[in-house]
Amino acid sequence: MANQRTILHVDMDAFFAAVEQRDNPTLRGKPVAVGGSAESRGVVAAASYEARRYGIRSAMPTAEAQQRCPQLILVAPDHTKYRRVSGQIMALLAEYTPLVEQVSVDEAFLDVTGSLRLHGSATHIGQQIRQRISQDFQLTASVGIGSNKFVAKLASEQAKPDGLLEIKLGEVAQSPCSAASCCPVGSGRGDCG
Numbered sequence: 137m138a139n140q141r142t143i144l145h146v147d148m149d150a151f152f153a154a155v156e157q158r159d160n161p162t163l164r165g166k167p168v169a170v171g172g173s174a175e176s177r178g179v180v181a182a183a184s185y186e187a188r189r190y191g192i193r194s195a196m197p198t199a200e201a202q203q204r205c206p207q208l209i210l211v212a213p214d215h216t217k218y219r220r221v222s223g224q225i226m227a228l229l230a231e232y233t234p235l236v237e238q239v240s241v242d243e244a245f246l247d248v249t250g251s252l253r254l255h256g257s258a259t260h261i262g263q264q265i266r267q268r269i270s271q272d273f274q275l276t277a278s279v280g281i282g283s284n285k286f287v288a289k290l291a292s293e294q295a296k297p298d299g300l301l302e303i304k305l306g307e308v309a310q311s312p313c314s315a316a317s318c319c320p321v322g323s324g325r326g327d328c329g
């Protein structure tokens with residue numbers, strides 16, 4: 137397949153919560169939610185994996201999250217800090233391909249079709265990115281690999297947390313987005329699904 141493309145979806149794991157746990161050791165290993173207070177009708181912007189065990193998810197009202205987990209540690213978001221860390225991570229990703237499409241503060245699609253000869257296989261690129269994010273930022277990212285953005289995102293979702301998964305062509309039975317033209321990187325259509 138001459139027109140076969142290789143797309144990586146790099147998605148930080150529990151990004152805001154992971155940054156807070158990294159920067160404050162007393163939060164590590166504990167249920168942490170980043171978000172607004174229950175008094176101000178706030179919602180959870182990110183939950184640590186420890187908090188997710190209680191069923192706490194992004195966009196859940198903080199009041200409900202605190203009901204589910206009374207020992208939940210609520211941290212006010214520091215978006216300036218998240219944007220700074222995000223910028224550093226995006227700069228790292230840009231070392232692997234000029235075709236980086238940032239979809240949010242903590243995720244991006246990389247079209248590495250033209251980078252494979254220089255950087256090796258997509259799996260190798262993905263593992264290297266994960267390793268460097270871990271070493272340089274003490275954070276974990278999950279990477280999904282596929283022939284289009286939809287499949288790559290599906291793969292990263294299944295790889296989470298702290299994993300890598302490649303879904304090869306043919307393993308996707310009936311994806312609604314299986315055409316090679318689906319959501320090309322740079323089209324501005326972040327969410328394919």
Ligand SMILES: [Mg+2]
Pocket residue numbers: 147148149150151242243
């Ligand atoms: Mg994420």
